[in-house]
Amino acid sequence: MxxxxxxxxxxxxxxxxxxxxxxxxxxxxxxxxxPKKKNGKKSHAPALRIVPLGGLREIxxxxxxxxxxxxxxIIDCGIAxxxxxxxxxxxxxxxxxxxxxxKEKIRGLIITHGHEDHIGAIPWFxxxxxxxxxxxxxxxxxxxxxxxxxxxxxxxNKLQVVRAGESLTIGPFTFDFIHINHSIADAVSxxxxxxxxxxxxxxxxxxxxxxxxxxxxADLGKIAALGNEGVLLLISESTNVELPGSSLSExxxxxxxxxxxxxxxxxxxxxxxSSNVFRLQQAISTAERFGRKVLILGRxxxxxxxxxxxxxxxxxxxDTIIQINELDQYPPEKIVIIATGxxxxxMSALTRxxxxxxxxxxxxxxxxxxxxxxxxxxxxxxxxxxxxELFMRGAxxxxxxxSAVHASGHACQDELKLMLALTRPTYFVPAHGEYRMLxxxxxxxxxxxxxxxxxxxxxNGDVLEFSEDGMEFAGYTEAAGVxxxxxxxxxxxxxxxxxRLRLANDGVVSVMLVIDRLSNRLYGTPIVKASGxxxxxxxxxxxxxxxxxxxxxxxxxxxxxxxxxRAMTPDSVSKEVQKVLYEHxxxxxxxxxxVTVI
Numbered sequence: 001m002x003x004x005x006x007x008x009x010x011x012x013x014x015x016x017x018x019x020x021x022x023x024x025x026x027x028x029x030x031x032x033x034x035p036k037k038k039n040g041k042k043s044h045a046p047a048l049r050i051v052p053l054g055g056l057r058e059i060x061x062x063x064x065x066x067x068x069x070x071x072x073x074i075i076d077c078g079i080a081x082x083x084x085x086x087x088x089x090x091x092x093x094x095x096x097x098x099x100x101x102x103k104e105k106i107r108g109l110i111i112t113h114g115h116e117d118h119i120g121a122i123p124w125f126x127x128x129x130x131x132x133x134x135x136x137x138x139x140x141x142x143x144x145x146x147x148x149x150x151x152x153x154x155x156x157n158k159l160q161v162v163r164a165g166e167s168l169t170i171g172p173f174t175f176d177f178i179h180i181n182h183s184i185a186d187a188v189s190x191x192x193x194x195x196x197x198x199x200x201x202x203x204x205x206x207x208x209x210x211x212x213x214x215x216x217x218a219d220l221g222k223i224a225a226l227g228n229e230g231v232l233l234l235i236s237e238s239t240n241v242e243l244p245g246s247s248l249s250e251x252x253x254x255x256x257x258x259x260x261x262x263x264x265x266x267x268x269x270x271x272x273x274s275s276n277v278f279r280l281q282q283a284i285s286t287a288e289r290f291g292r293k294v295l296i297l298g299r300x301x302x303x304x305x306x307x308x309x310x311x312x313x314x315x316x317x318x319d320t321i322i323q324i325n326e327l328d329q330y331p332p333e334k335i336v337i338i339a340t341g342x343x344x345x346x347m348s349a350l351t352r353x354x355x356x357x358x359x360x361x362x363x364x365x366x367x368x369x370x371x372x373x374x375x376x377x378x379x380x381x382x383x384x385x386x387x388x389e390l391f392m393r394g395a396x397x398x399x400x401x402x403s404a405v406h407a408s409g410h411a412c413q414d415e416l417k418l419m420l421a422l423t424r425p426t427y428f429v430p431a432h433g434e435y436r437m438l439x440x441x442x443x444x445x446x447x448x449x450x451x452x453x454x455x456x457x458x459x460n461g462d463v464l465e466f467s468e469d470g471m472e473f474a475g476y477t478e479a480a481g482v483x484x485x486x487x488x489x490x491x492x493x494x495x496x497x498x499x500r501l502r503l504a505n506d507g508v509v510s511v512m513l514v515i516d517r518l519s520n521r522l523y524g525t526p527i528v529k530a531s532g533x534x535x536x537x538x539x540x541x542x543x544x545x546x547x548x549x550x551x552x553x554x555x556x557x558x559x560x561x562x563x564x565x566r567a568m569t570p571d572s573v574s575k576e577v578q579k580v581l582y583e584h585x586x587x588x589x590x591x592x593x594x595v596t597v598i
Contacts, residue, residue, distance in 0.1 A: 004442045004455040007462045007473040047467040048196040050233075050429075053479045054078065054094040057435045057459045059239065060117040061481060063094040064201070064431075068194055071171035072105040075190065075201060076112055079120030080481065092481040093121040095461075096128060107170045108132040112203030113187035114139040115275055123150040124484075132158040134168060136177070136186035138277065141307035164188050164219070176226075179219045180205040181250075183409025185277040185313055189223070196466045197232025200423050204237050204432065206408065207415040210249045212278050220422060227423045232466065234425035238433030238441040239410040246414045248407040250278050253372065256404045257286040266332040266366030268292070269395075271342040271350045273373050274301035276409075277308045280338060283372075284316045287336040293322045297361070298340030298349035324360050332366060342373035344382030354389040365394030372405045413444065420448045427454045427471050429464070506589040507532030511577055513550055514596045515564045522564070523598060526550045530589070542584065549580045565597045 046069040054061035060080025066073045082089035099106060108131050111119055122133065122143055133156065135143055140161050147154045162168055164179035164186070176191040182204050192199040200223070207218050240247065261268055270283045280301070287294045294316075296305050308314050327335065341350025350369070352358040363369075369390050375383055383399075390397045400406045411419065420428070428450050430441035435457075442455045456464060456471065461479035465472055509530045514523040528546040530539060553576050557567045570593040577591050 004439075004446075004452055004457050005471075005473075006457050007459075007476060045195065045468070047465040047474075048194050048199075049474065050199075050235075050464045050466070051098060051477065051479075052431070052458055052460050052462065053096075053098065054080070054460055054481065055117075055432050056462075057433075057438065059432070059434065061092055061094045061121065062118050062432060063121070064235070065098065066173065066192060066194070066199070067102070067105065068172050068196075070105050071107050071173065072099075072102055073107055073170060073173055073175075073192075074099070074109045076118040076203075077109055077121045077125045078115070078117035080117065082483070089483045089485050091120065091484045093124050093484060095479045095482055096125065098461075098477045098479070099129065103129065106131050108134060110168075110175060110190065111135040111139050111143070112190065112201070113182055113184050114142040115184060115204065118204070119143055119146065123147055123154045126154050126156050130156070130158070132160055134160050134162050134175075136163060136188055137161055137311050138184070138186040138307060138313065141311065142275070142304070145303050145307065176222070178222050179216065181208040181211055181215070181218050181409075182206060183273065183278070183407075184275045185215075185308065189218075191226050194232075196468075197426075198226060198230065199233045199235065200226060200231050200425065202234070202236045202419060204239070204410060205415075205419075206247045206411045207418060208247070208249050208251075210251045212250050212254065212282060215250075215278060223419070223422045231423045231425040233427045233429065233471075234420065234423050235429045235431050236416065236419055236441070237410065238416075238430045238437040240408060240412045241416060241430075241433065241437050241441045241444065243412040244414070245412055247410065247412050248404060250282070250407045252404055253279065253407050254282040254286065257282055257370075258289070260368065260370060260398060260405075261286050261290045261292075261336075264333075264368040266368065267335045267337060267364070269337040269339060269350070269353070269363075269367055269369045271339050271348075271369065271371050271373070272301075273342060274298065274304050274340050277304065277313055279372055280305065280308070281314055283336065283338050284314065284320060288317060288320055292334050292336045293326075293330055294320050295322055295324060295327060295335065295337045297324065297337050301338065301340050301349075327361060332364065337361075341386070342371050342383075343376055343379045344384075344386045346382075351386050354386045354393065356393075363390060363393040363395050367395040369395045369397045370405050371397065371399040374400055374406050374408060416441065416444060417448060420445055420450070425450070427456070427466070429456050429458060431458075506587045508590045508592060509546065509577065509581065511546060511550065511573060511591065511593045512596075513568070513573070513594070514598060515554075515568060517563075517565050517597055520558055520564055522551060522554045532589075542581065545580050545584060546577050549576050565595075568595060570595055 049067040051065040053065060054063040058080060060078060062076040062078045064075045080092040082092060106129055119142060123146060140159060162177055164177050166177050168175045172195050174193040177188045178191060180187050180189045180203065187203060189203050189205060190201045192201060209217050211217055272279045284294050296302050339349040341348030345351060353361060353363050356362050387397050398405055428445045430438040438457050442457055445455055446452055458464060461476045463474045463476055465474040507530065511526055511528050513526040516523045526547050528543045530542065550573060554564055554568065557564055573593040574591040578588060582588055
């Protein structure tokens, strides 16, 4: 088995990929960024330090720090979504502690593209760090919308638009923005010219030789020129490394749309990722070819449509787009609805249509519904529930497993190998993927001729340094992530999550009792209530058992002449009740006890 370079962090590996409930711990050691030569003497030049704060061994919250001397530049600032073990958590953002400790060094934030896992945490970031943000036109429009919608609203006068083909110099860094194909417009890869060498950061990408008509393919000539100049390090995404061959061209989706629209006799409803401007354009263009009007339904896709339209990234006839109050003015065979909800999101337009919860529209028999997206792992149940509802209401549903209605925006193996061949890097770091993806990408790089000891499989928080002596690990900072649950940043700790999971899995039992201090007796029968704990048919028996347990406890203490108001604390009563509940049901509900003394 090939062995690639990994940092030595036994303690961190024990809790790998587990979000830190209250943010981060401080670095366990101070790091001197001045590299040491092998003879023990220090070099005069500082080392280039790379610190990923998100996006490694996970999908989401992409954020990478590039540090040289007294200058830090950050690339991307995204969110991740909670899993089933984080009930009540809205989102997860990167850990900013390393940045707080080096706040005076931060010179700017650069964004590769406008997906949530790359821009979603910017409002929290800008609340703390008043630094310039650089992004391409559509990406910047989406950032502006996000800052405007955030509460409290976040304002910044340091938002600066850059374009593919341009260069930007900040301190010791020069950044070349290179056009790349992805499932959103204005995506770029970034070549970072540093005093140590060139770092090529792919961002999310695919290589589409036949993109939609108005979109050029990736600037492979520029990437090859960088390879000829000499790339020190390639940091490349790994999302689709498990898939052989190349990703489907976006143009092929357009051909599938043509076939479906040709056969459809009623309305066509297209659900897609709201950020996919190319898919949006193809749906609109196909509708026009078949003489159909288009309704854009859903706030997020409406925002993207308006942003892309203002930038002239969409072309359509003025009378093509209609409003929802015009829907009944046209027969079904003349209508296309482009909606959010391809992932079965509960509040999305498609889900509300499927369950007849939309105020102004509903599914009617004869509708053709196209789910033009892949199923994100974890969303399958929600998506299939929506598909079932659509079928039951008389719609014909077409999704990825039935037809080529989606093209991924991420590179497959042949495209990843082409990127390695064009850049010919000295060192390689696989990024943007779970551990199995990073490992398989490392194997791919090894097969392409990169020595194993020049390949580093990192995890969030690793500190990787490059100097005249090469690549070495220089420590780490905690970077597991900060949980956001709507009430604040980092307010959710392990105890809160544990209680929420117990509530979800085992329910809750509440016990209320009153103690008469003078008689040292219970004042009446304890009140016991349960929710989400057991079947209704067994509830009465369980409540009686709990009451008997509390009364027996009081009787024992009375006979021992112990004061009940001191001995029967909420904790002691809860423990006794939990024991009897576990004996009868083998479940551990959350027991909440209230003791009143009169």
